[in-house]
Amino acid sequence: MDQPDLPAIARRLSAARSEVEARGGTFYQGPSRVNLASFPPKERWDDWVELESKAWPERLEKRYMLVPTTCFNCESACGLLAYVDKDTLQVRKFEGNPEHPGSRGRNCAKGPATLNQITDPDRILHPLKRAGARGEGRWEQVSWDEALDDIAARLRKAIGEQRHN
């Protein structure tokens, strides 16, 4: 197995890293081990300017805030960054979160595809509480306060009764 020239890569990366760090940013090294970062420096996530791919080759700048969140498509719960458009407050895309201790910026196909679910017409928009018997499929809309209070009370009761499972 041929090994890349590691010292040269290290020199180049450290050059790119110091360039970013000189501007007060964290340099996230990508898998290609080149002077390209895999993610914007976290110091600039609040106000990140990016070129819009749809307008290419016109260099159209878009302002985003990058909001860390979690992928909800399986129990691995990998980290995601939501790119929230500062003008419209719409989520433009999801990328991985390099600061997430589990996924460290990587995702499977489901991560970026989370974009489909946040605008899915069938998505659940409010907390729903079961209204009839289990499996009956009847639900009523409740407030977040009501949902959290109800669940917290049940948890507290279970803990009080030593029901740890």
Next chain:
Amino acid sequence: MNGPRFPGVLGQLGAQQPGVRQNPITLSGGGLGTANGHQPKWVKVLDKDRCIGCHACTTACKSENDVPLEVTRTFVKYVDVGYWPQVRRAFQVTRCNQCEDAPCVAACPTSAMFKRPDGIVDFDKSICIGCKACIAACPYDAIFINPDDHSAEKCNFCAHRLEMGLEPACVVVCPTEAVLVGDINDPTSKVASIVDRDPVAVRRPEKMTGPTVFYKGATQATLDPLAARRPSGDTYMWSEKHSGRGLVNSGHPERYNSSAAAVVSYDINHTAPWDWRVSLYTWTKGVAAGAYLIPLLLILVGAIETSSQLWRWVAPLTGMAGLAATGGLLIWDLEHPQRFYMIFTRPQWRSWLVRGGVIITGYGAVLSIHLLFSLLDAAPTPALAVVGAPLAVLTAVYTAYLFAQSTARDLWQSSLLAPHLVVQPLLLGASVALLFDVLGDGEATGALQLIVALAAIVHLLTTWGEVTLAHHTEHARLAAWEMVRGSYAWFFWVGAALVGLGVGAAGVGPLGGLLAAAGLLAYEHAYVQAGQAVPLA
């Protein structure tokens, strides 16, 4: 390292020329900058030893570039090789190969597809006329028309991200680091060390396009689109096959090009770029060219006078009607018909669409002058034919070069195509002239009947040659199979039968010509569509 890259040990002789500094763009408050001291040349390595076929690259690309449903800039093809339990699923990340000599760039009439100095084949949607010549040219089926904005697009290595100092979206998301980007001009880069020292492959090297996307550890069962069998039935191993007009399914439909047990298990929708309008255009264009050439031929052999109705009126009027229909069909076929003028305002001269547009325009001008003579009650001088005849022949023949520029379509690379496209207008022109001749004074009926019969026989012989002469690739053979026995057999055999009947009926009047002309249209459709019916990806 600066300057050009030399192969092998000559590399150490490479002069230390100062490279062009690629300055990082200045974004207001953004951008990461690059520490490159030289002009990069971006390449990608797709490491098939690492790929797990998870499609993360597909969805990351879709969200980064806002690619609609049904189309993809990159996708993962699956091929299952072997028999259970000795079986393995092979994955191929499939996308634009950023060719050194990109057929799409040569075919694009407006430079909407263009090669950047850093090696990326990029595109500008604002000047795309939607002619689909790039799609017809691409041997990798990597270009598609975006259904939202009707312009051609493909992978461009996330050029906007590279300019910001970020890796492309597919590289960042990949959980196994199977997608790498880097600068091949930098011998210390990870991609250069893999490309220079590990066994890597490119797709379709026989097309001489110089792909700069390298596959490490890829199996021939995925690299060669015809190496795996197309499963029968309406699904691949686990996904739906697509059916419908113009849809092309992956895998070889019959005797596949591998001795291993290989079967396509997942693929996306592929479509043929050019529909019946292009088939019909080759026919209307033939009418336009033949309508002028046939009366001219009759004058040259002394069968008619320059004062003949055929020369004075039928030639220019039928020719112009044929050209009008041709232009109408071509513009109708564009995804951006209102941008057709860009062929003339920003021509890319390597494109045969541009060259053909100029030829057709010139031919139209000659026909207009010809008509003007007739309107002024003067017999159009045959001297005009010194310009007109070559333009008419070029109008007929340039399509052979246009089709040959469709690098992806092996059936159309036939050297019989150009002579075939000269014969067809003679048949069509004689058929039209015969009709008017019989309706008129019948001065040249005998000569025209003879031309119809001869041209029809030559057409049938050329078609015989197209089908039976050795095909230089399996792709071409399969396309011919699709034409003669596959999806377009009906058009092909009806076309052949009608032309055959035309030969027999030529002796009894204009019916023979009309039958042969109709048969030619059916043949054109079979030929144009079968050429696009072979899977490429």
